[in-house]
Amino acid sequence: MATPDPLERYNAKRDFAKTAEPRGEIAKGEGRTFMVQKHDATRLHWDLRLEVDGVLKSWAVTRGPSLDPDEKRLAVRTEDHPLSYATFEGTIPAAEYGGGTVMLWDRGSWAPVKGKSAKDLDKGHLHFTLDGERMKGDWLLIRLKPRAGEKRENWLLRKIDDAYAGATDALVETGLTSVATGRTMQEIAEGKKPSPRRRRGPPGDRGKQSGPGLRRGDAKPPAFRQPQLATLVDSVPAGNGWLHEMKYDGYRALVAIGKGGPHVYTRSGLDWTDKFTGIAEAAGGLPASSALIDGEVVAFKNGKPDFSTLQDALSNGSGDLAFFAFDLLELDGEDLTDLPQIERKERLRTLLDGADPRLLFSEHVLGAGEKLFEAMCREGHEGVISKRADAPYRGKRTKSWFKIKCTRRQEFVIIGWLPSSASGRGLKSLLLGVHEDGALRYAGKVGTGFNATNSADLMDKLARIERKTPPAEVPKVAARGAQWVTPKLVAEVAFAEFTAEHVVRHASFIALRDDKPAAEIVPERAAPPPSAPQSDVKITNPDRVIFPDSKITKGDLADYYAAVAPIMLPWLAHRPISLVRCPQGRAKQCFFQKHDAGSFGSHVYQVDIREKDGSTEPYLWVDDAEGVRACVQMGTIEFHGWGSQVEDVEKPDRLVFDLDPDEGLDFAKVKTAAADLKQHLADMGLTSFAMLTGGKGVHVVVPLTPQAEWPAAKSFADRFARALAQAEPDRFTANLKKADRKGRIFIDYLRNQRGSTAVMPYVARARPGAPVSAPVSWSELRDADSAQLFSVRDAALLLERATGRALAGWGQADQVLPDI
Numbered sequence: 160m161a162t163p164d165p166l167e168r169y170n171a172k173r174d175f176a177k178t179a180e181p182r183g184e185i186a187k188g189e190g191r192t193f194m195v196q197k198h199d200a201t202r203l204h205w206d207l208r209l210e211v212d213g214v215l216k217s218w219a220v221t222r223g224p225s226l227d228p229d230e231k232r233l234a235v236r237t238e239d240h241p242l243s244y245a246t247f248e249g250t251i252p253a254a255e256y257g258g259g260t261v262m263l264w265d266r267g268s269w270a271p272v273k274g275k276s277a278k279d280l281d282k283g284h285l286h287f288t289l290d291g292e293r294m295k296g297d298w299l300l301i302r303l304k305p306r307a308g309e310k311r312e313n314w315l316l317r318k319i320d321d322a323y324a325g326a327t328d329a330l331v332e333t334g335l336t337s338v339a340t341g342r343t344m345q346e347i348a349e350g351k352k353p354s355p356r357r358r359r360g361p362p363g364d365r366g367k368q369s370g371p372g373l374r375r376g377d378a379k380p381p382a383f384r385q386p387q388l389a390t391l392v393d394s395v396p397a398g399n400g401w402l403h404e405m406k407y408d409g410y411r412a413l414v415a416i417g418k419g420g421p422h423v424y425t426r427s428g429l430d431w432t433d434k435f436t437g438i439a440e441a442a443g444g445l446p447a448s449s450a451l452i453d454g455e456v457v458a459f460k461n462g463k464p465d466f467s468t469l470q471d472a473l474s475n476g477s478g479d480l481a482f483f484a485f486d487l488l489e490l491d492g493e494d495l496t497d498l499p500q501i502e503r504k505e506r507l508r509t510l511l512d513g514a515d516p517r518l519l520f521s522e523h524v525l526g527a528g529e530k531l532f533e534a535m536c537r538e539g540h541e542g543v544i545s546k547r548a549d550a551p552y553r554g555k556r557t558k559s560w561f562k563i564k565c566t567r568r569q570e571f572v573i574i575g576w577l578p579s580s581a582s583g584r585g586l587k588s589l590l591l592g593v594h595e596d597g598a599l600r601y602a603g604k605v606g607t608g609f610n611a612t613n614s615a616d617l618m619d620k621l622a623r624i625e626r627k628t629p630p631a632e633v634p635k636v637a638a639r640g641a642q643w644v645t646p647k648l649v650a651e652v653a654f655a656e657f658t659a660e661h662v663v664r665h666a667s668f669i670a671l672r673d674d675k676p677a678a679e680i681v682p683e684r685a686a687p688p689p690s691a692p693q694s695d696v697k698i699t700n701p702d703r704v705i706f707p708d709s710k711i712t713k714g715d716l717a718d719y720y721a722a723v724a725p726i727m728l729p730w731l732a733h734r735p736i737s738l739v740r741c742p743q744g745r746a747k748q749c750f751f752q753k754h755d756a757g758s759f760g761s762h763v764y765q766v767d768i769r770e771k772d773g774s775t776e777p778y779l780w781v782d783d784a785e786g787v788r789a790c791v792q793m794g795t796i797e798f799h800g801w802g803s804q805v806e807d808v809e810k811p812d813r814l815v816f817d818l819d820p821d822e823g824l825d826f827a828k829v830k831t832a833a834a835d836l837k838q839h840l841a842d843m844g845l846t847s848f849a850m851l852t853g854g855k856g857v858h859v860v861v862p863l864t865p866q867a868e869w870p871a872a873k874s875f876a877d878r879f880a881r882a883l884a885q886a887e888p889d890r891f892t893a894n895l896k897k898a899d900r901k902g903r904i905f906i907d908y909l910r911n912q913r914g915s916t917a918v919m920p921y922v923a924r925a926r927p928g929a930p931v932s933a934p935v936s937w938s939e940l941r942d943a944d945s946a947q948l949f950s951v952r953d954a955a956l957l958l959e960r961a962t963g964r965a966l967a968g969w970g971q972a973d974q975v976l977p978d979i
Contacts, residue, residue, distance in 0.1 A: 181243035200259035223331030236312035267291030296323030326967035378449035380417030385554030403528035409457035417449035441515035453486035485521035502729035536565035548725030603662030722954035724784035739797035799916035810865035817907035876911035
């Protein structure tokens with residue numbers, strides 16, 4: 160009996176005289192090839208193909224793969240494809256099977272996890288690892304039970320939670336160009352030749368090239384900067400104005416990348432690149448011409464950062480090291496230190512998407528720091544670092560960064576040691592000191608935490624710096640039998656507390672610290688617990704009701720804006736704004752204001768902008784929560800911003816297409832329209848994001864690298880909107896007239912011209928119910944039933960969402976206007 164041909168169905172479905180697809184023939188490959196093709200056929204989907212037994216096993220993933228482990232994507236099993244299909248990219252004629260544009264979207268190798276095999280597909284499940292340009296890490300395919308009468312074979316594709324897990328829509332919404340030719344779907348459909356321009360990469364596709372005209376590592380690496388240091392306090396600061404990170408048990412380091420780099424510097428500026436070669440190698444793959452990143456080098460023991468393990472790894476020249484990055488000081492020649500902390504972190508998150516696994520983004524939570532602290536201490540970690548979300552970066556010890564430790568730990572200078580009388584043990588204890596009031600002061604002993612390895616290392620180092628006299632005044636009892644040393648070595652010590660005599664109690668040796676000079680070791684005493692920052696902007700008449708239907712007061716609105724300032728300011732700050740002021744409440748007379756005569760106070764700034772008639776007018780802008788509060792005090796409800804920053808108002812950093820439906824039009828049609836706009840933009844290589852306006856519609860937001868000026872931006876937006884209106888006149892209009900909007904959606908492209916504004920994220924609207932504008936992922940938009948899902952009562956929910964997987968990287972994309 161002849162063996163059935165696994166490609167028989169494939170060949171039967173195609174007329175190879177009409178399609179450029181390869182004929183199906185069994186071939187011998189490398190055995191573990193995988194690839195994904197983005198296929199715009201009857202419905203857009205992504206075809207996942209795994210090489211098994213000389214063919215490509217295939218699934219059509221209807222919404223594309225997701226990096227979110229909680230997001231399961233339907234994957235419909237299709238016919239096996241030949242191995243030669245792994246390089247196919249082009250257009251299948253419309254009348255043929257699968258007619259439409261095909262992009263080679265990802266490629267690489269796959270393997271079943273240990274103990275599994277491709278034969279598990281027959282059992283209905285496959286746990287496997289991908290190493291592609293976009294898809295990496297562990298994945299799972301699970302076959303669903305068929306419904307009665309259902310012929311197709313339905314599976315679910317899910318990402319396993321690992322180092323490559325990420326935002327829900329990150330892969331499909333930012334992977335817009337071919338991994339083989341760099342072309343967009345539109346360029347492939349038009350038959351254009353492979354594109355030499357930079358590919359706009361998602362996770363896994365970053366690091367090929369970076370920025371307009373800038374290649375990876377092109378520019379001179381930034382110089383070392385003094386790092387910002389945290390002040391020790393006893394308790395976690397409260398309030399939503401703080402973000403909280405895990406405190407890592409490692410070496411503080413700054414990584415500078417650029418031509419001739421990367422370089423890895425210690426906190427004191429020593430170049431330790433040769434000690435952290437793996438970290439430097441990983442940083443060299445980041446998609447930037449230059450950057451300066453702040454973070455901590457760690458080694459893991461039992462899944463946790465452990466300083467002793469790190470020291471052993473450095474001493475032995477072995478061991479896996481990782482770098483937790485928590486701040487971004489410079490990027491592509493731009494100094495970011497004056498930006499708010501949370502904005503710097505979001506820029507950093509985008510830079511690290513898809514980076515080498517040795518480079519890890521330091522996650523954080525907004526508010527709820529006490530819960531994180533309790534969890535860190537319960538799991539045996541060192542503590543947390545709390546940072547003002549709106550604060551700039553300053554190279555000194557500040558009170559905008561606090562550290563809260565689970566146990567007392569700090570560095571001490573070794574001033575002597577006591578020999579042990581126990582057989583085979585040379586070291587009994589170390590004598591410690593700190594610098595205080597210009598002199599070295601005795602600070603106690605540490606006699607535990609030693610082992611055979613570190614004792615021998617300590618004895619060797621101590622023998623080289625012996626001296627006859629004590630370098631500090633030491634009590635006679637403590638000095639009896641001591642051997643003295645020159646105070647050069649620094650030890651990190653854990654202890655229960657300081658006694659009344661200011662010496663350590665119940666101390667345990669952790670490790671030597673050769674990244675900190677002995678002369679800088681001073682007592683580290685906890686400052687008083689931080690109190691909530693007091694505002695000097697007084698809200699008068701806080702009990703005045705400004706939303707009568709929901710009984711929301713002026714004070715409630717001020718509290719809302721104070722709470723969401725950390726997530727709103729990255730979008731609102733540093734751009735000219737227009738205010739919707741409603742001094743008597745939203746139901747009374749409201750008006751726009753964009754100029755300032757100085758009545759808003761010192762927290763609201765002005766930037767002079769030239770008008771069309773040649774005159775110059777002062778436009779409003781803010782850069783912190785106090786500026787927002789000052790505007791609220793003056794009766795402001797809404798904030799609308801230009802599409803450019805005050806530093807260069809002539810070059811937009813975003814486009815906004817406002818989908819404004821006719822009265823009574825079903826919101827489902829608006830959602831579909833937004834998704835269609837997103838896909839049309841993606842076909843041209845532009846990543847876009849969705850925002851519920853808090854009114855009737857949806858904003859489709861297109862981030863831009865500020866390069867093109869306003870005339871070019873307006874021209875692109877105009878042509879794009881009119882092309883859609885001409886292609887589908889029953890759905891869209893690009894005409895501003897209300898009469899022309901009957902039963903249709905107005906694509907408001909006019910917001911993309913100099914001087915026009917759009918409502919910013921997290922802004923309250925002067926509408927019934929006090930709704931707010933809110934970023935959503937494209938997956939979330941599909942389930943939304945209104946543009947008013949959130950209100951000023953939802954500050955805590957909005958803060959939680961802003962740091963969740965669904966919105967990771969929202970509004971961030973390195974891209975320029977296409978040449979069309």
